[in-house]
Amino acid sequence: MTAEAPPTAQTQVTAQAPAPKAAGRLPVALDAVGGDHGAAPNVDGAVQAARSGVSVLLVGDRVKLHAELGKHEGSSRLPIEVVDAPDVIGMEEHASDVRSRTGASINVCTRLVKEGRAAAAVSMGHSGATMASALLTLGRIRGVDRPAILTHLPAQGGFTTLLDAGANADVKAAYLAQWARLATVYLRVLEDREDPTVGLLSIGEEDHKGSALVVEAHGLLRALHGQGINFYGNVEGRDIFRSTTDIVVTDGFTGNVVLKLAEGEAKVLLGWVKEALNSNVKSKLGGLLVRDSLRGLAERMDPSTYGASILIGVRGLAFIGHGSADARAVKNAVLRAARAHEANLVQRLEAAFQAST
Template sequence: MSLPVALDAMGGDHGAVPNVEGAVQAARAGVAVILVGDRVKLHAELGRHAGSASLPIEVVEATDVIGMDEHASDVRSRTQASINVASRLVKEGRASAVVSMGHSGATMASALLTLGRIRGVERPAILTHLPAKGGFTTLLDAGANADVKATYYAQWARLASVYLKVVEDRENPTVGLLSIGEEPHKGSALVLEAHGLLKALHGRGINFHGNVEGRDIFRNTTDIVVTDGFTGNVVLKLAEGEAKVLFGWVKEALQSSLKSKLGGLMVRGALRGLAERMDPSTYGASLLIGVRGLAFIGHGSADARAVKNALLRAARAHEANLVPRLEAAFTDSSGA
């Protein structure tokens, strides 16, 4: 059994219940898990799952938890908070990755403070997958950095390129820069500067396609789309919100008449598959890429399925030696 994944089991809107259930599902799929949090509550929750005692699940005590409405800066003083204890397990080599469905700001702060940055990376970014034509598009930054420098874009493009090669087996992935037009002269001063840097790096660890627009994200025009964290987070929330509204409209339309209801029965299977592709829990959590360790940030509203998929994804990234490969890429680029 490989190194376990540390789960902030108290984090999220629903606390221990979906975290423990997701951990049990992941353990049954072969991923060892360390549940971090209130030992009594976690053992009680584990007891509700038949056969959990024989699974590769360990419980590590954490006497505090940073709530969703508290400040991310609290991680500095609250050393016994579950997210800090989980991050330290990675730092100490006892866990392969940290996963949290709790306070995203606190997770980022804890990972950065505990694990540090990869040399050559100024700011880590949140890397997420959005469902797109033929698969998915990798978007970053999805919310870690509202204010950015042009150099960040180039670093994130390199990080994402290595990630897709190593974890998703995509050879020479293409990079697009999100802008308000495909032409290289379009965009803000920041985007124009970033375009110049990315163009200069084309063929040197980055396969730069050029500018892309919002609609290109879902067309899968490029494998990777880089943007600032403010814009990226708006794109992510807009996509998730639109998917929910769209399925609501489809449901209403299919229930509007007897004929529509009969048609709905015929397409139910196809619609279920489509809903699966568009469900955020399919990917489980987003990777905070650029720190010297694996840290995954999920939705506060995550269910057990999302927790399970996040743990599986974390284990995959560790098995692919992602962090050493990222560090090697930046060592090579600085040497060059």
């Protein structure tokens, strides 16, 4: 990875700093009833985002949302509007339900984007439903066979961009090559990385190592090197945290396992560190002294820093967050969505694929 600004710092700055002006800009449509904790963290996050100058459409049961908004002092003066959606796809329901339940909050969000009334759709609700709704309503960018979930993992050099993090369990080699191009444009447009490096996740650094799929993808990526992507070659599991490359492409099965393992391991390890600091009187005393320093580390590992992951490759902006997202995650997701709109990300992606096909 080419040298970067410090990790959390960069994300924080880019997420918070030049917030688009509300006036004349499209609002972000937030699926405000989605997620494990319902409306509360969504509305709280929306209020925080609105205070930073981003206008938000809160989509969901209007009575519930107005009640929740009423808890935030001065919220009536913020650029927040409630859009009624009578239905919501619950976390335990089927993603395919989006086809028939047109009044579901996520469908209302993606339609607002489709109709040019919202900059982006953001949901902490049912991931599969969000993907399905975005795909059905917005369609794909020409030249992209399958949209992918693009996410960021904390790493030595700041963060590593990983895709697909779970949209496609079974893939073709061509998808991986398309994802490498999508992620390259994404980092260029949203993170100011001029020529990000791309690694292909495999089980050996040598070109011929890996599954049949990976060996085929290696050939496609090698051919694209210099023509829109900066292909580094194969990378291994250990390279993700080492920041060997800016981008790591893999199938959605492996990518989802990587994402969940990385988060799970961080949680367990930090728990063990806390345990060790409480194991005896001497450690407890030391623990008090190191507490502040370790807090920064925990924050660095916190998925809510990144807010949500973009479903990249659809013709419109759609962001998918953790069901367990807190207000900070919601706010960061809304700000990130506004920035992507501001930067004309979708148009830039379309142009990149048009130029080469």
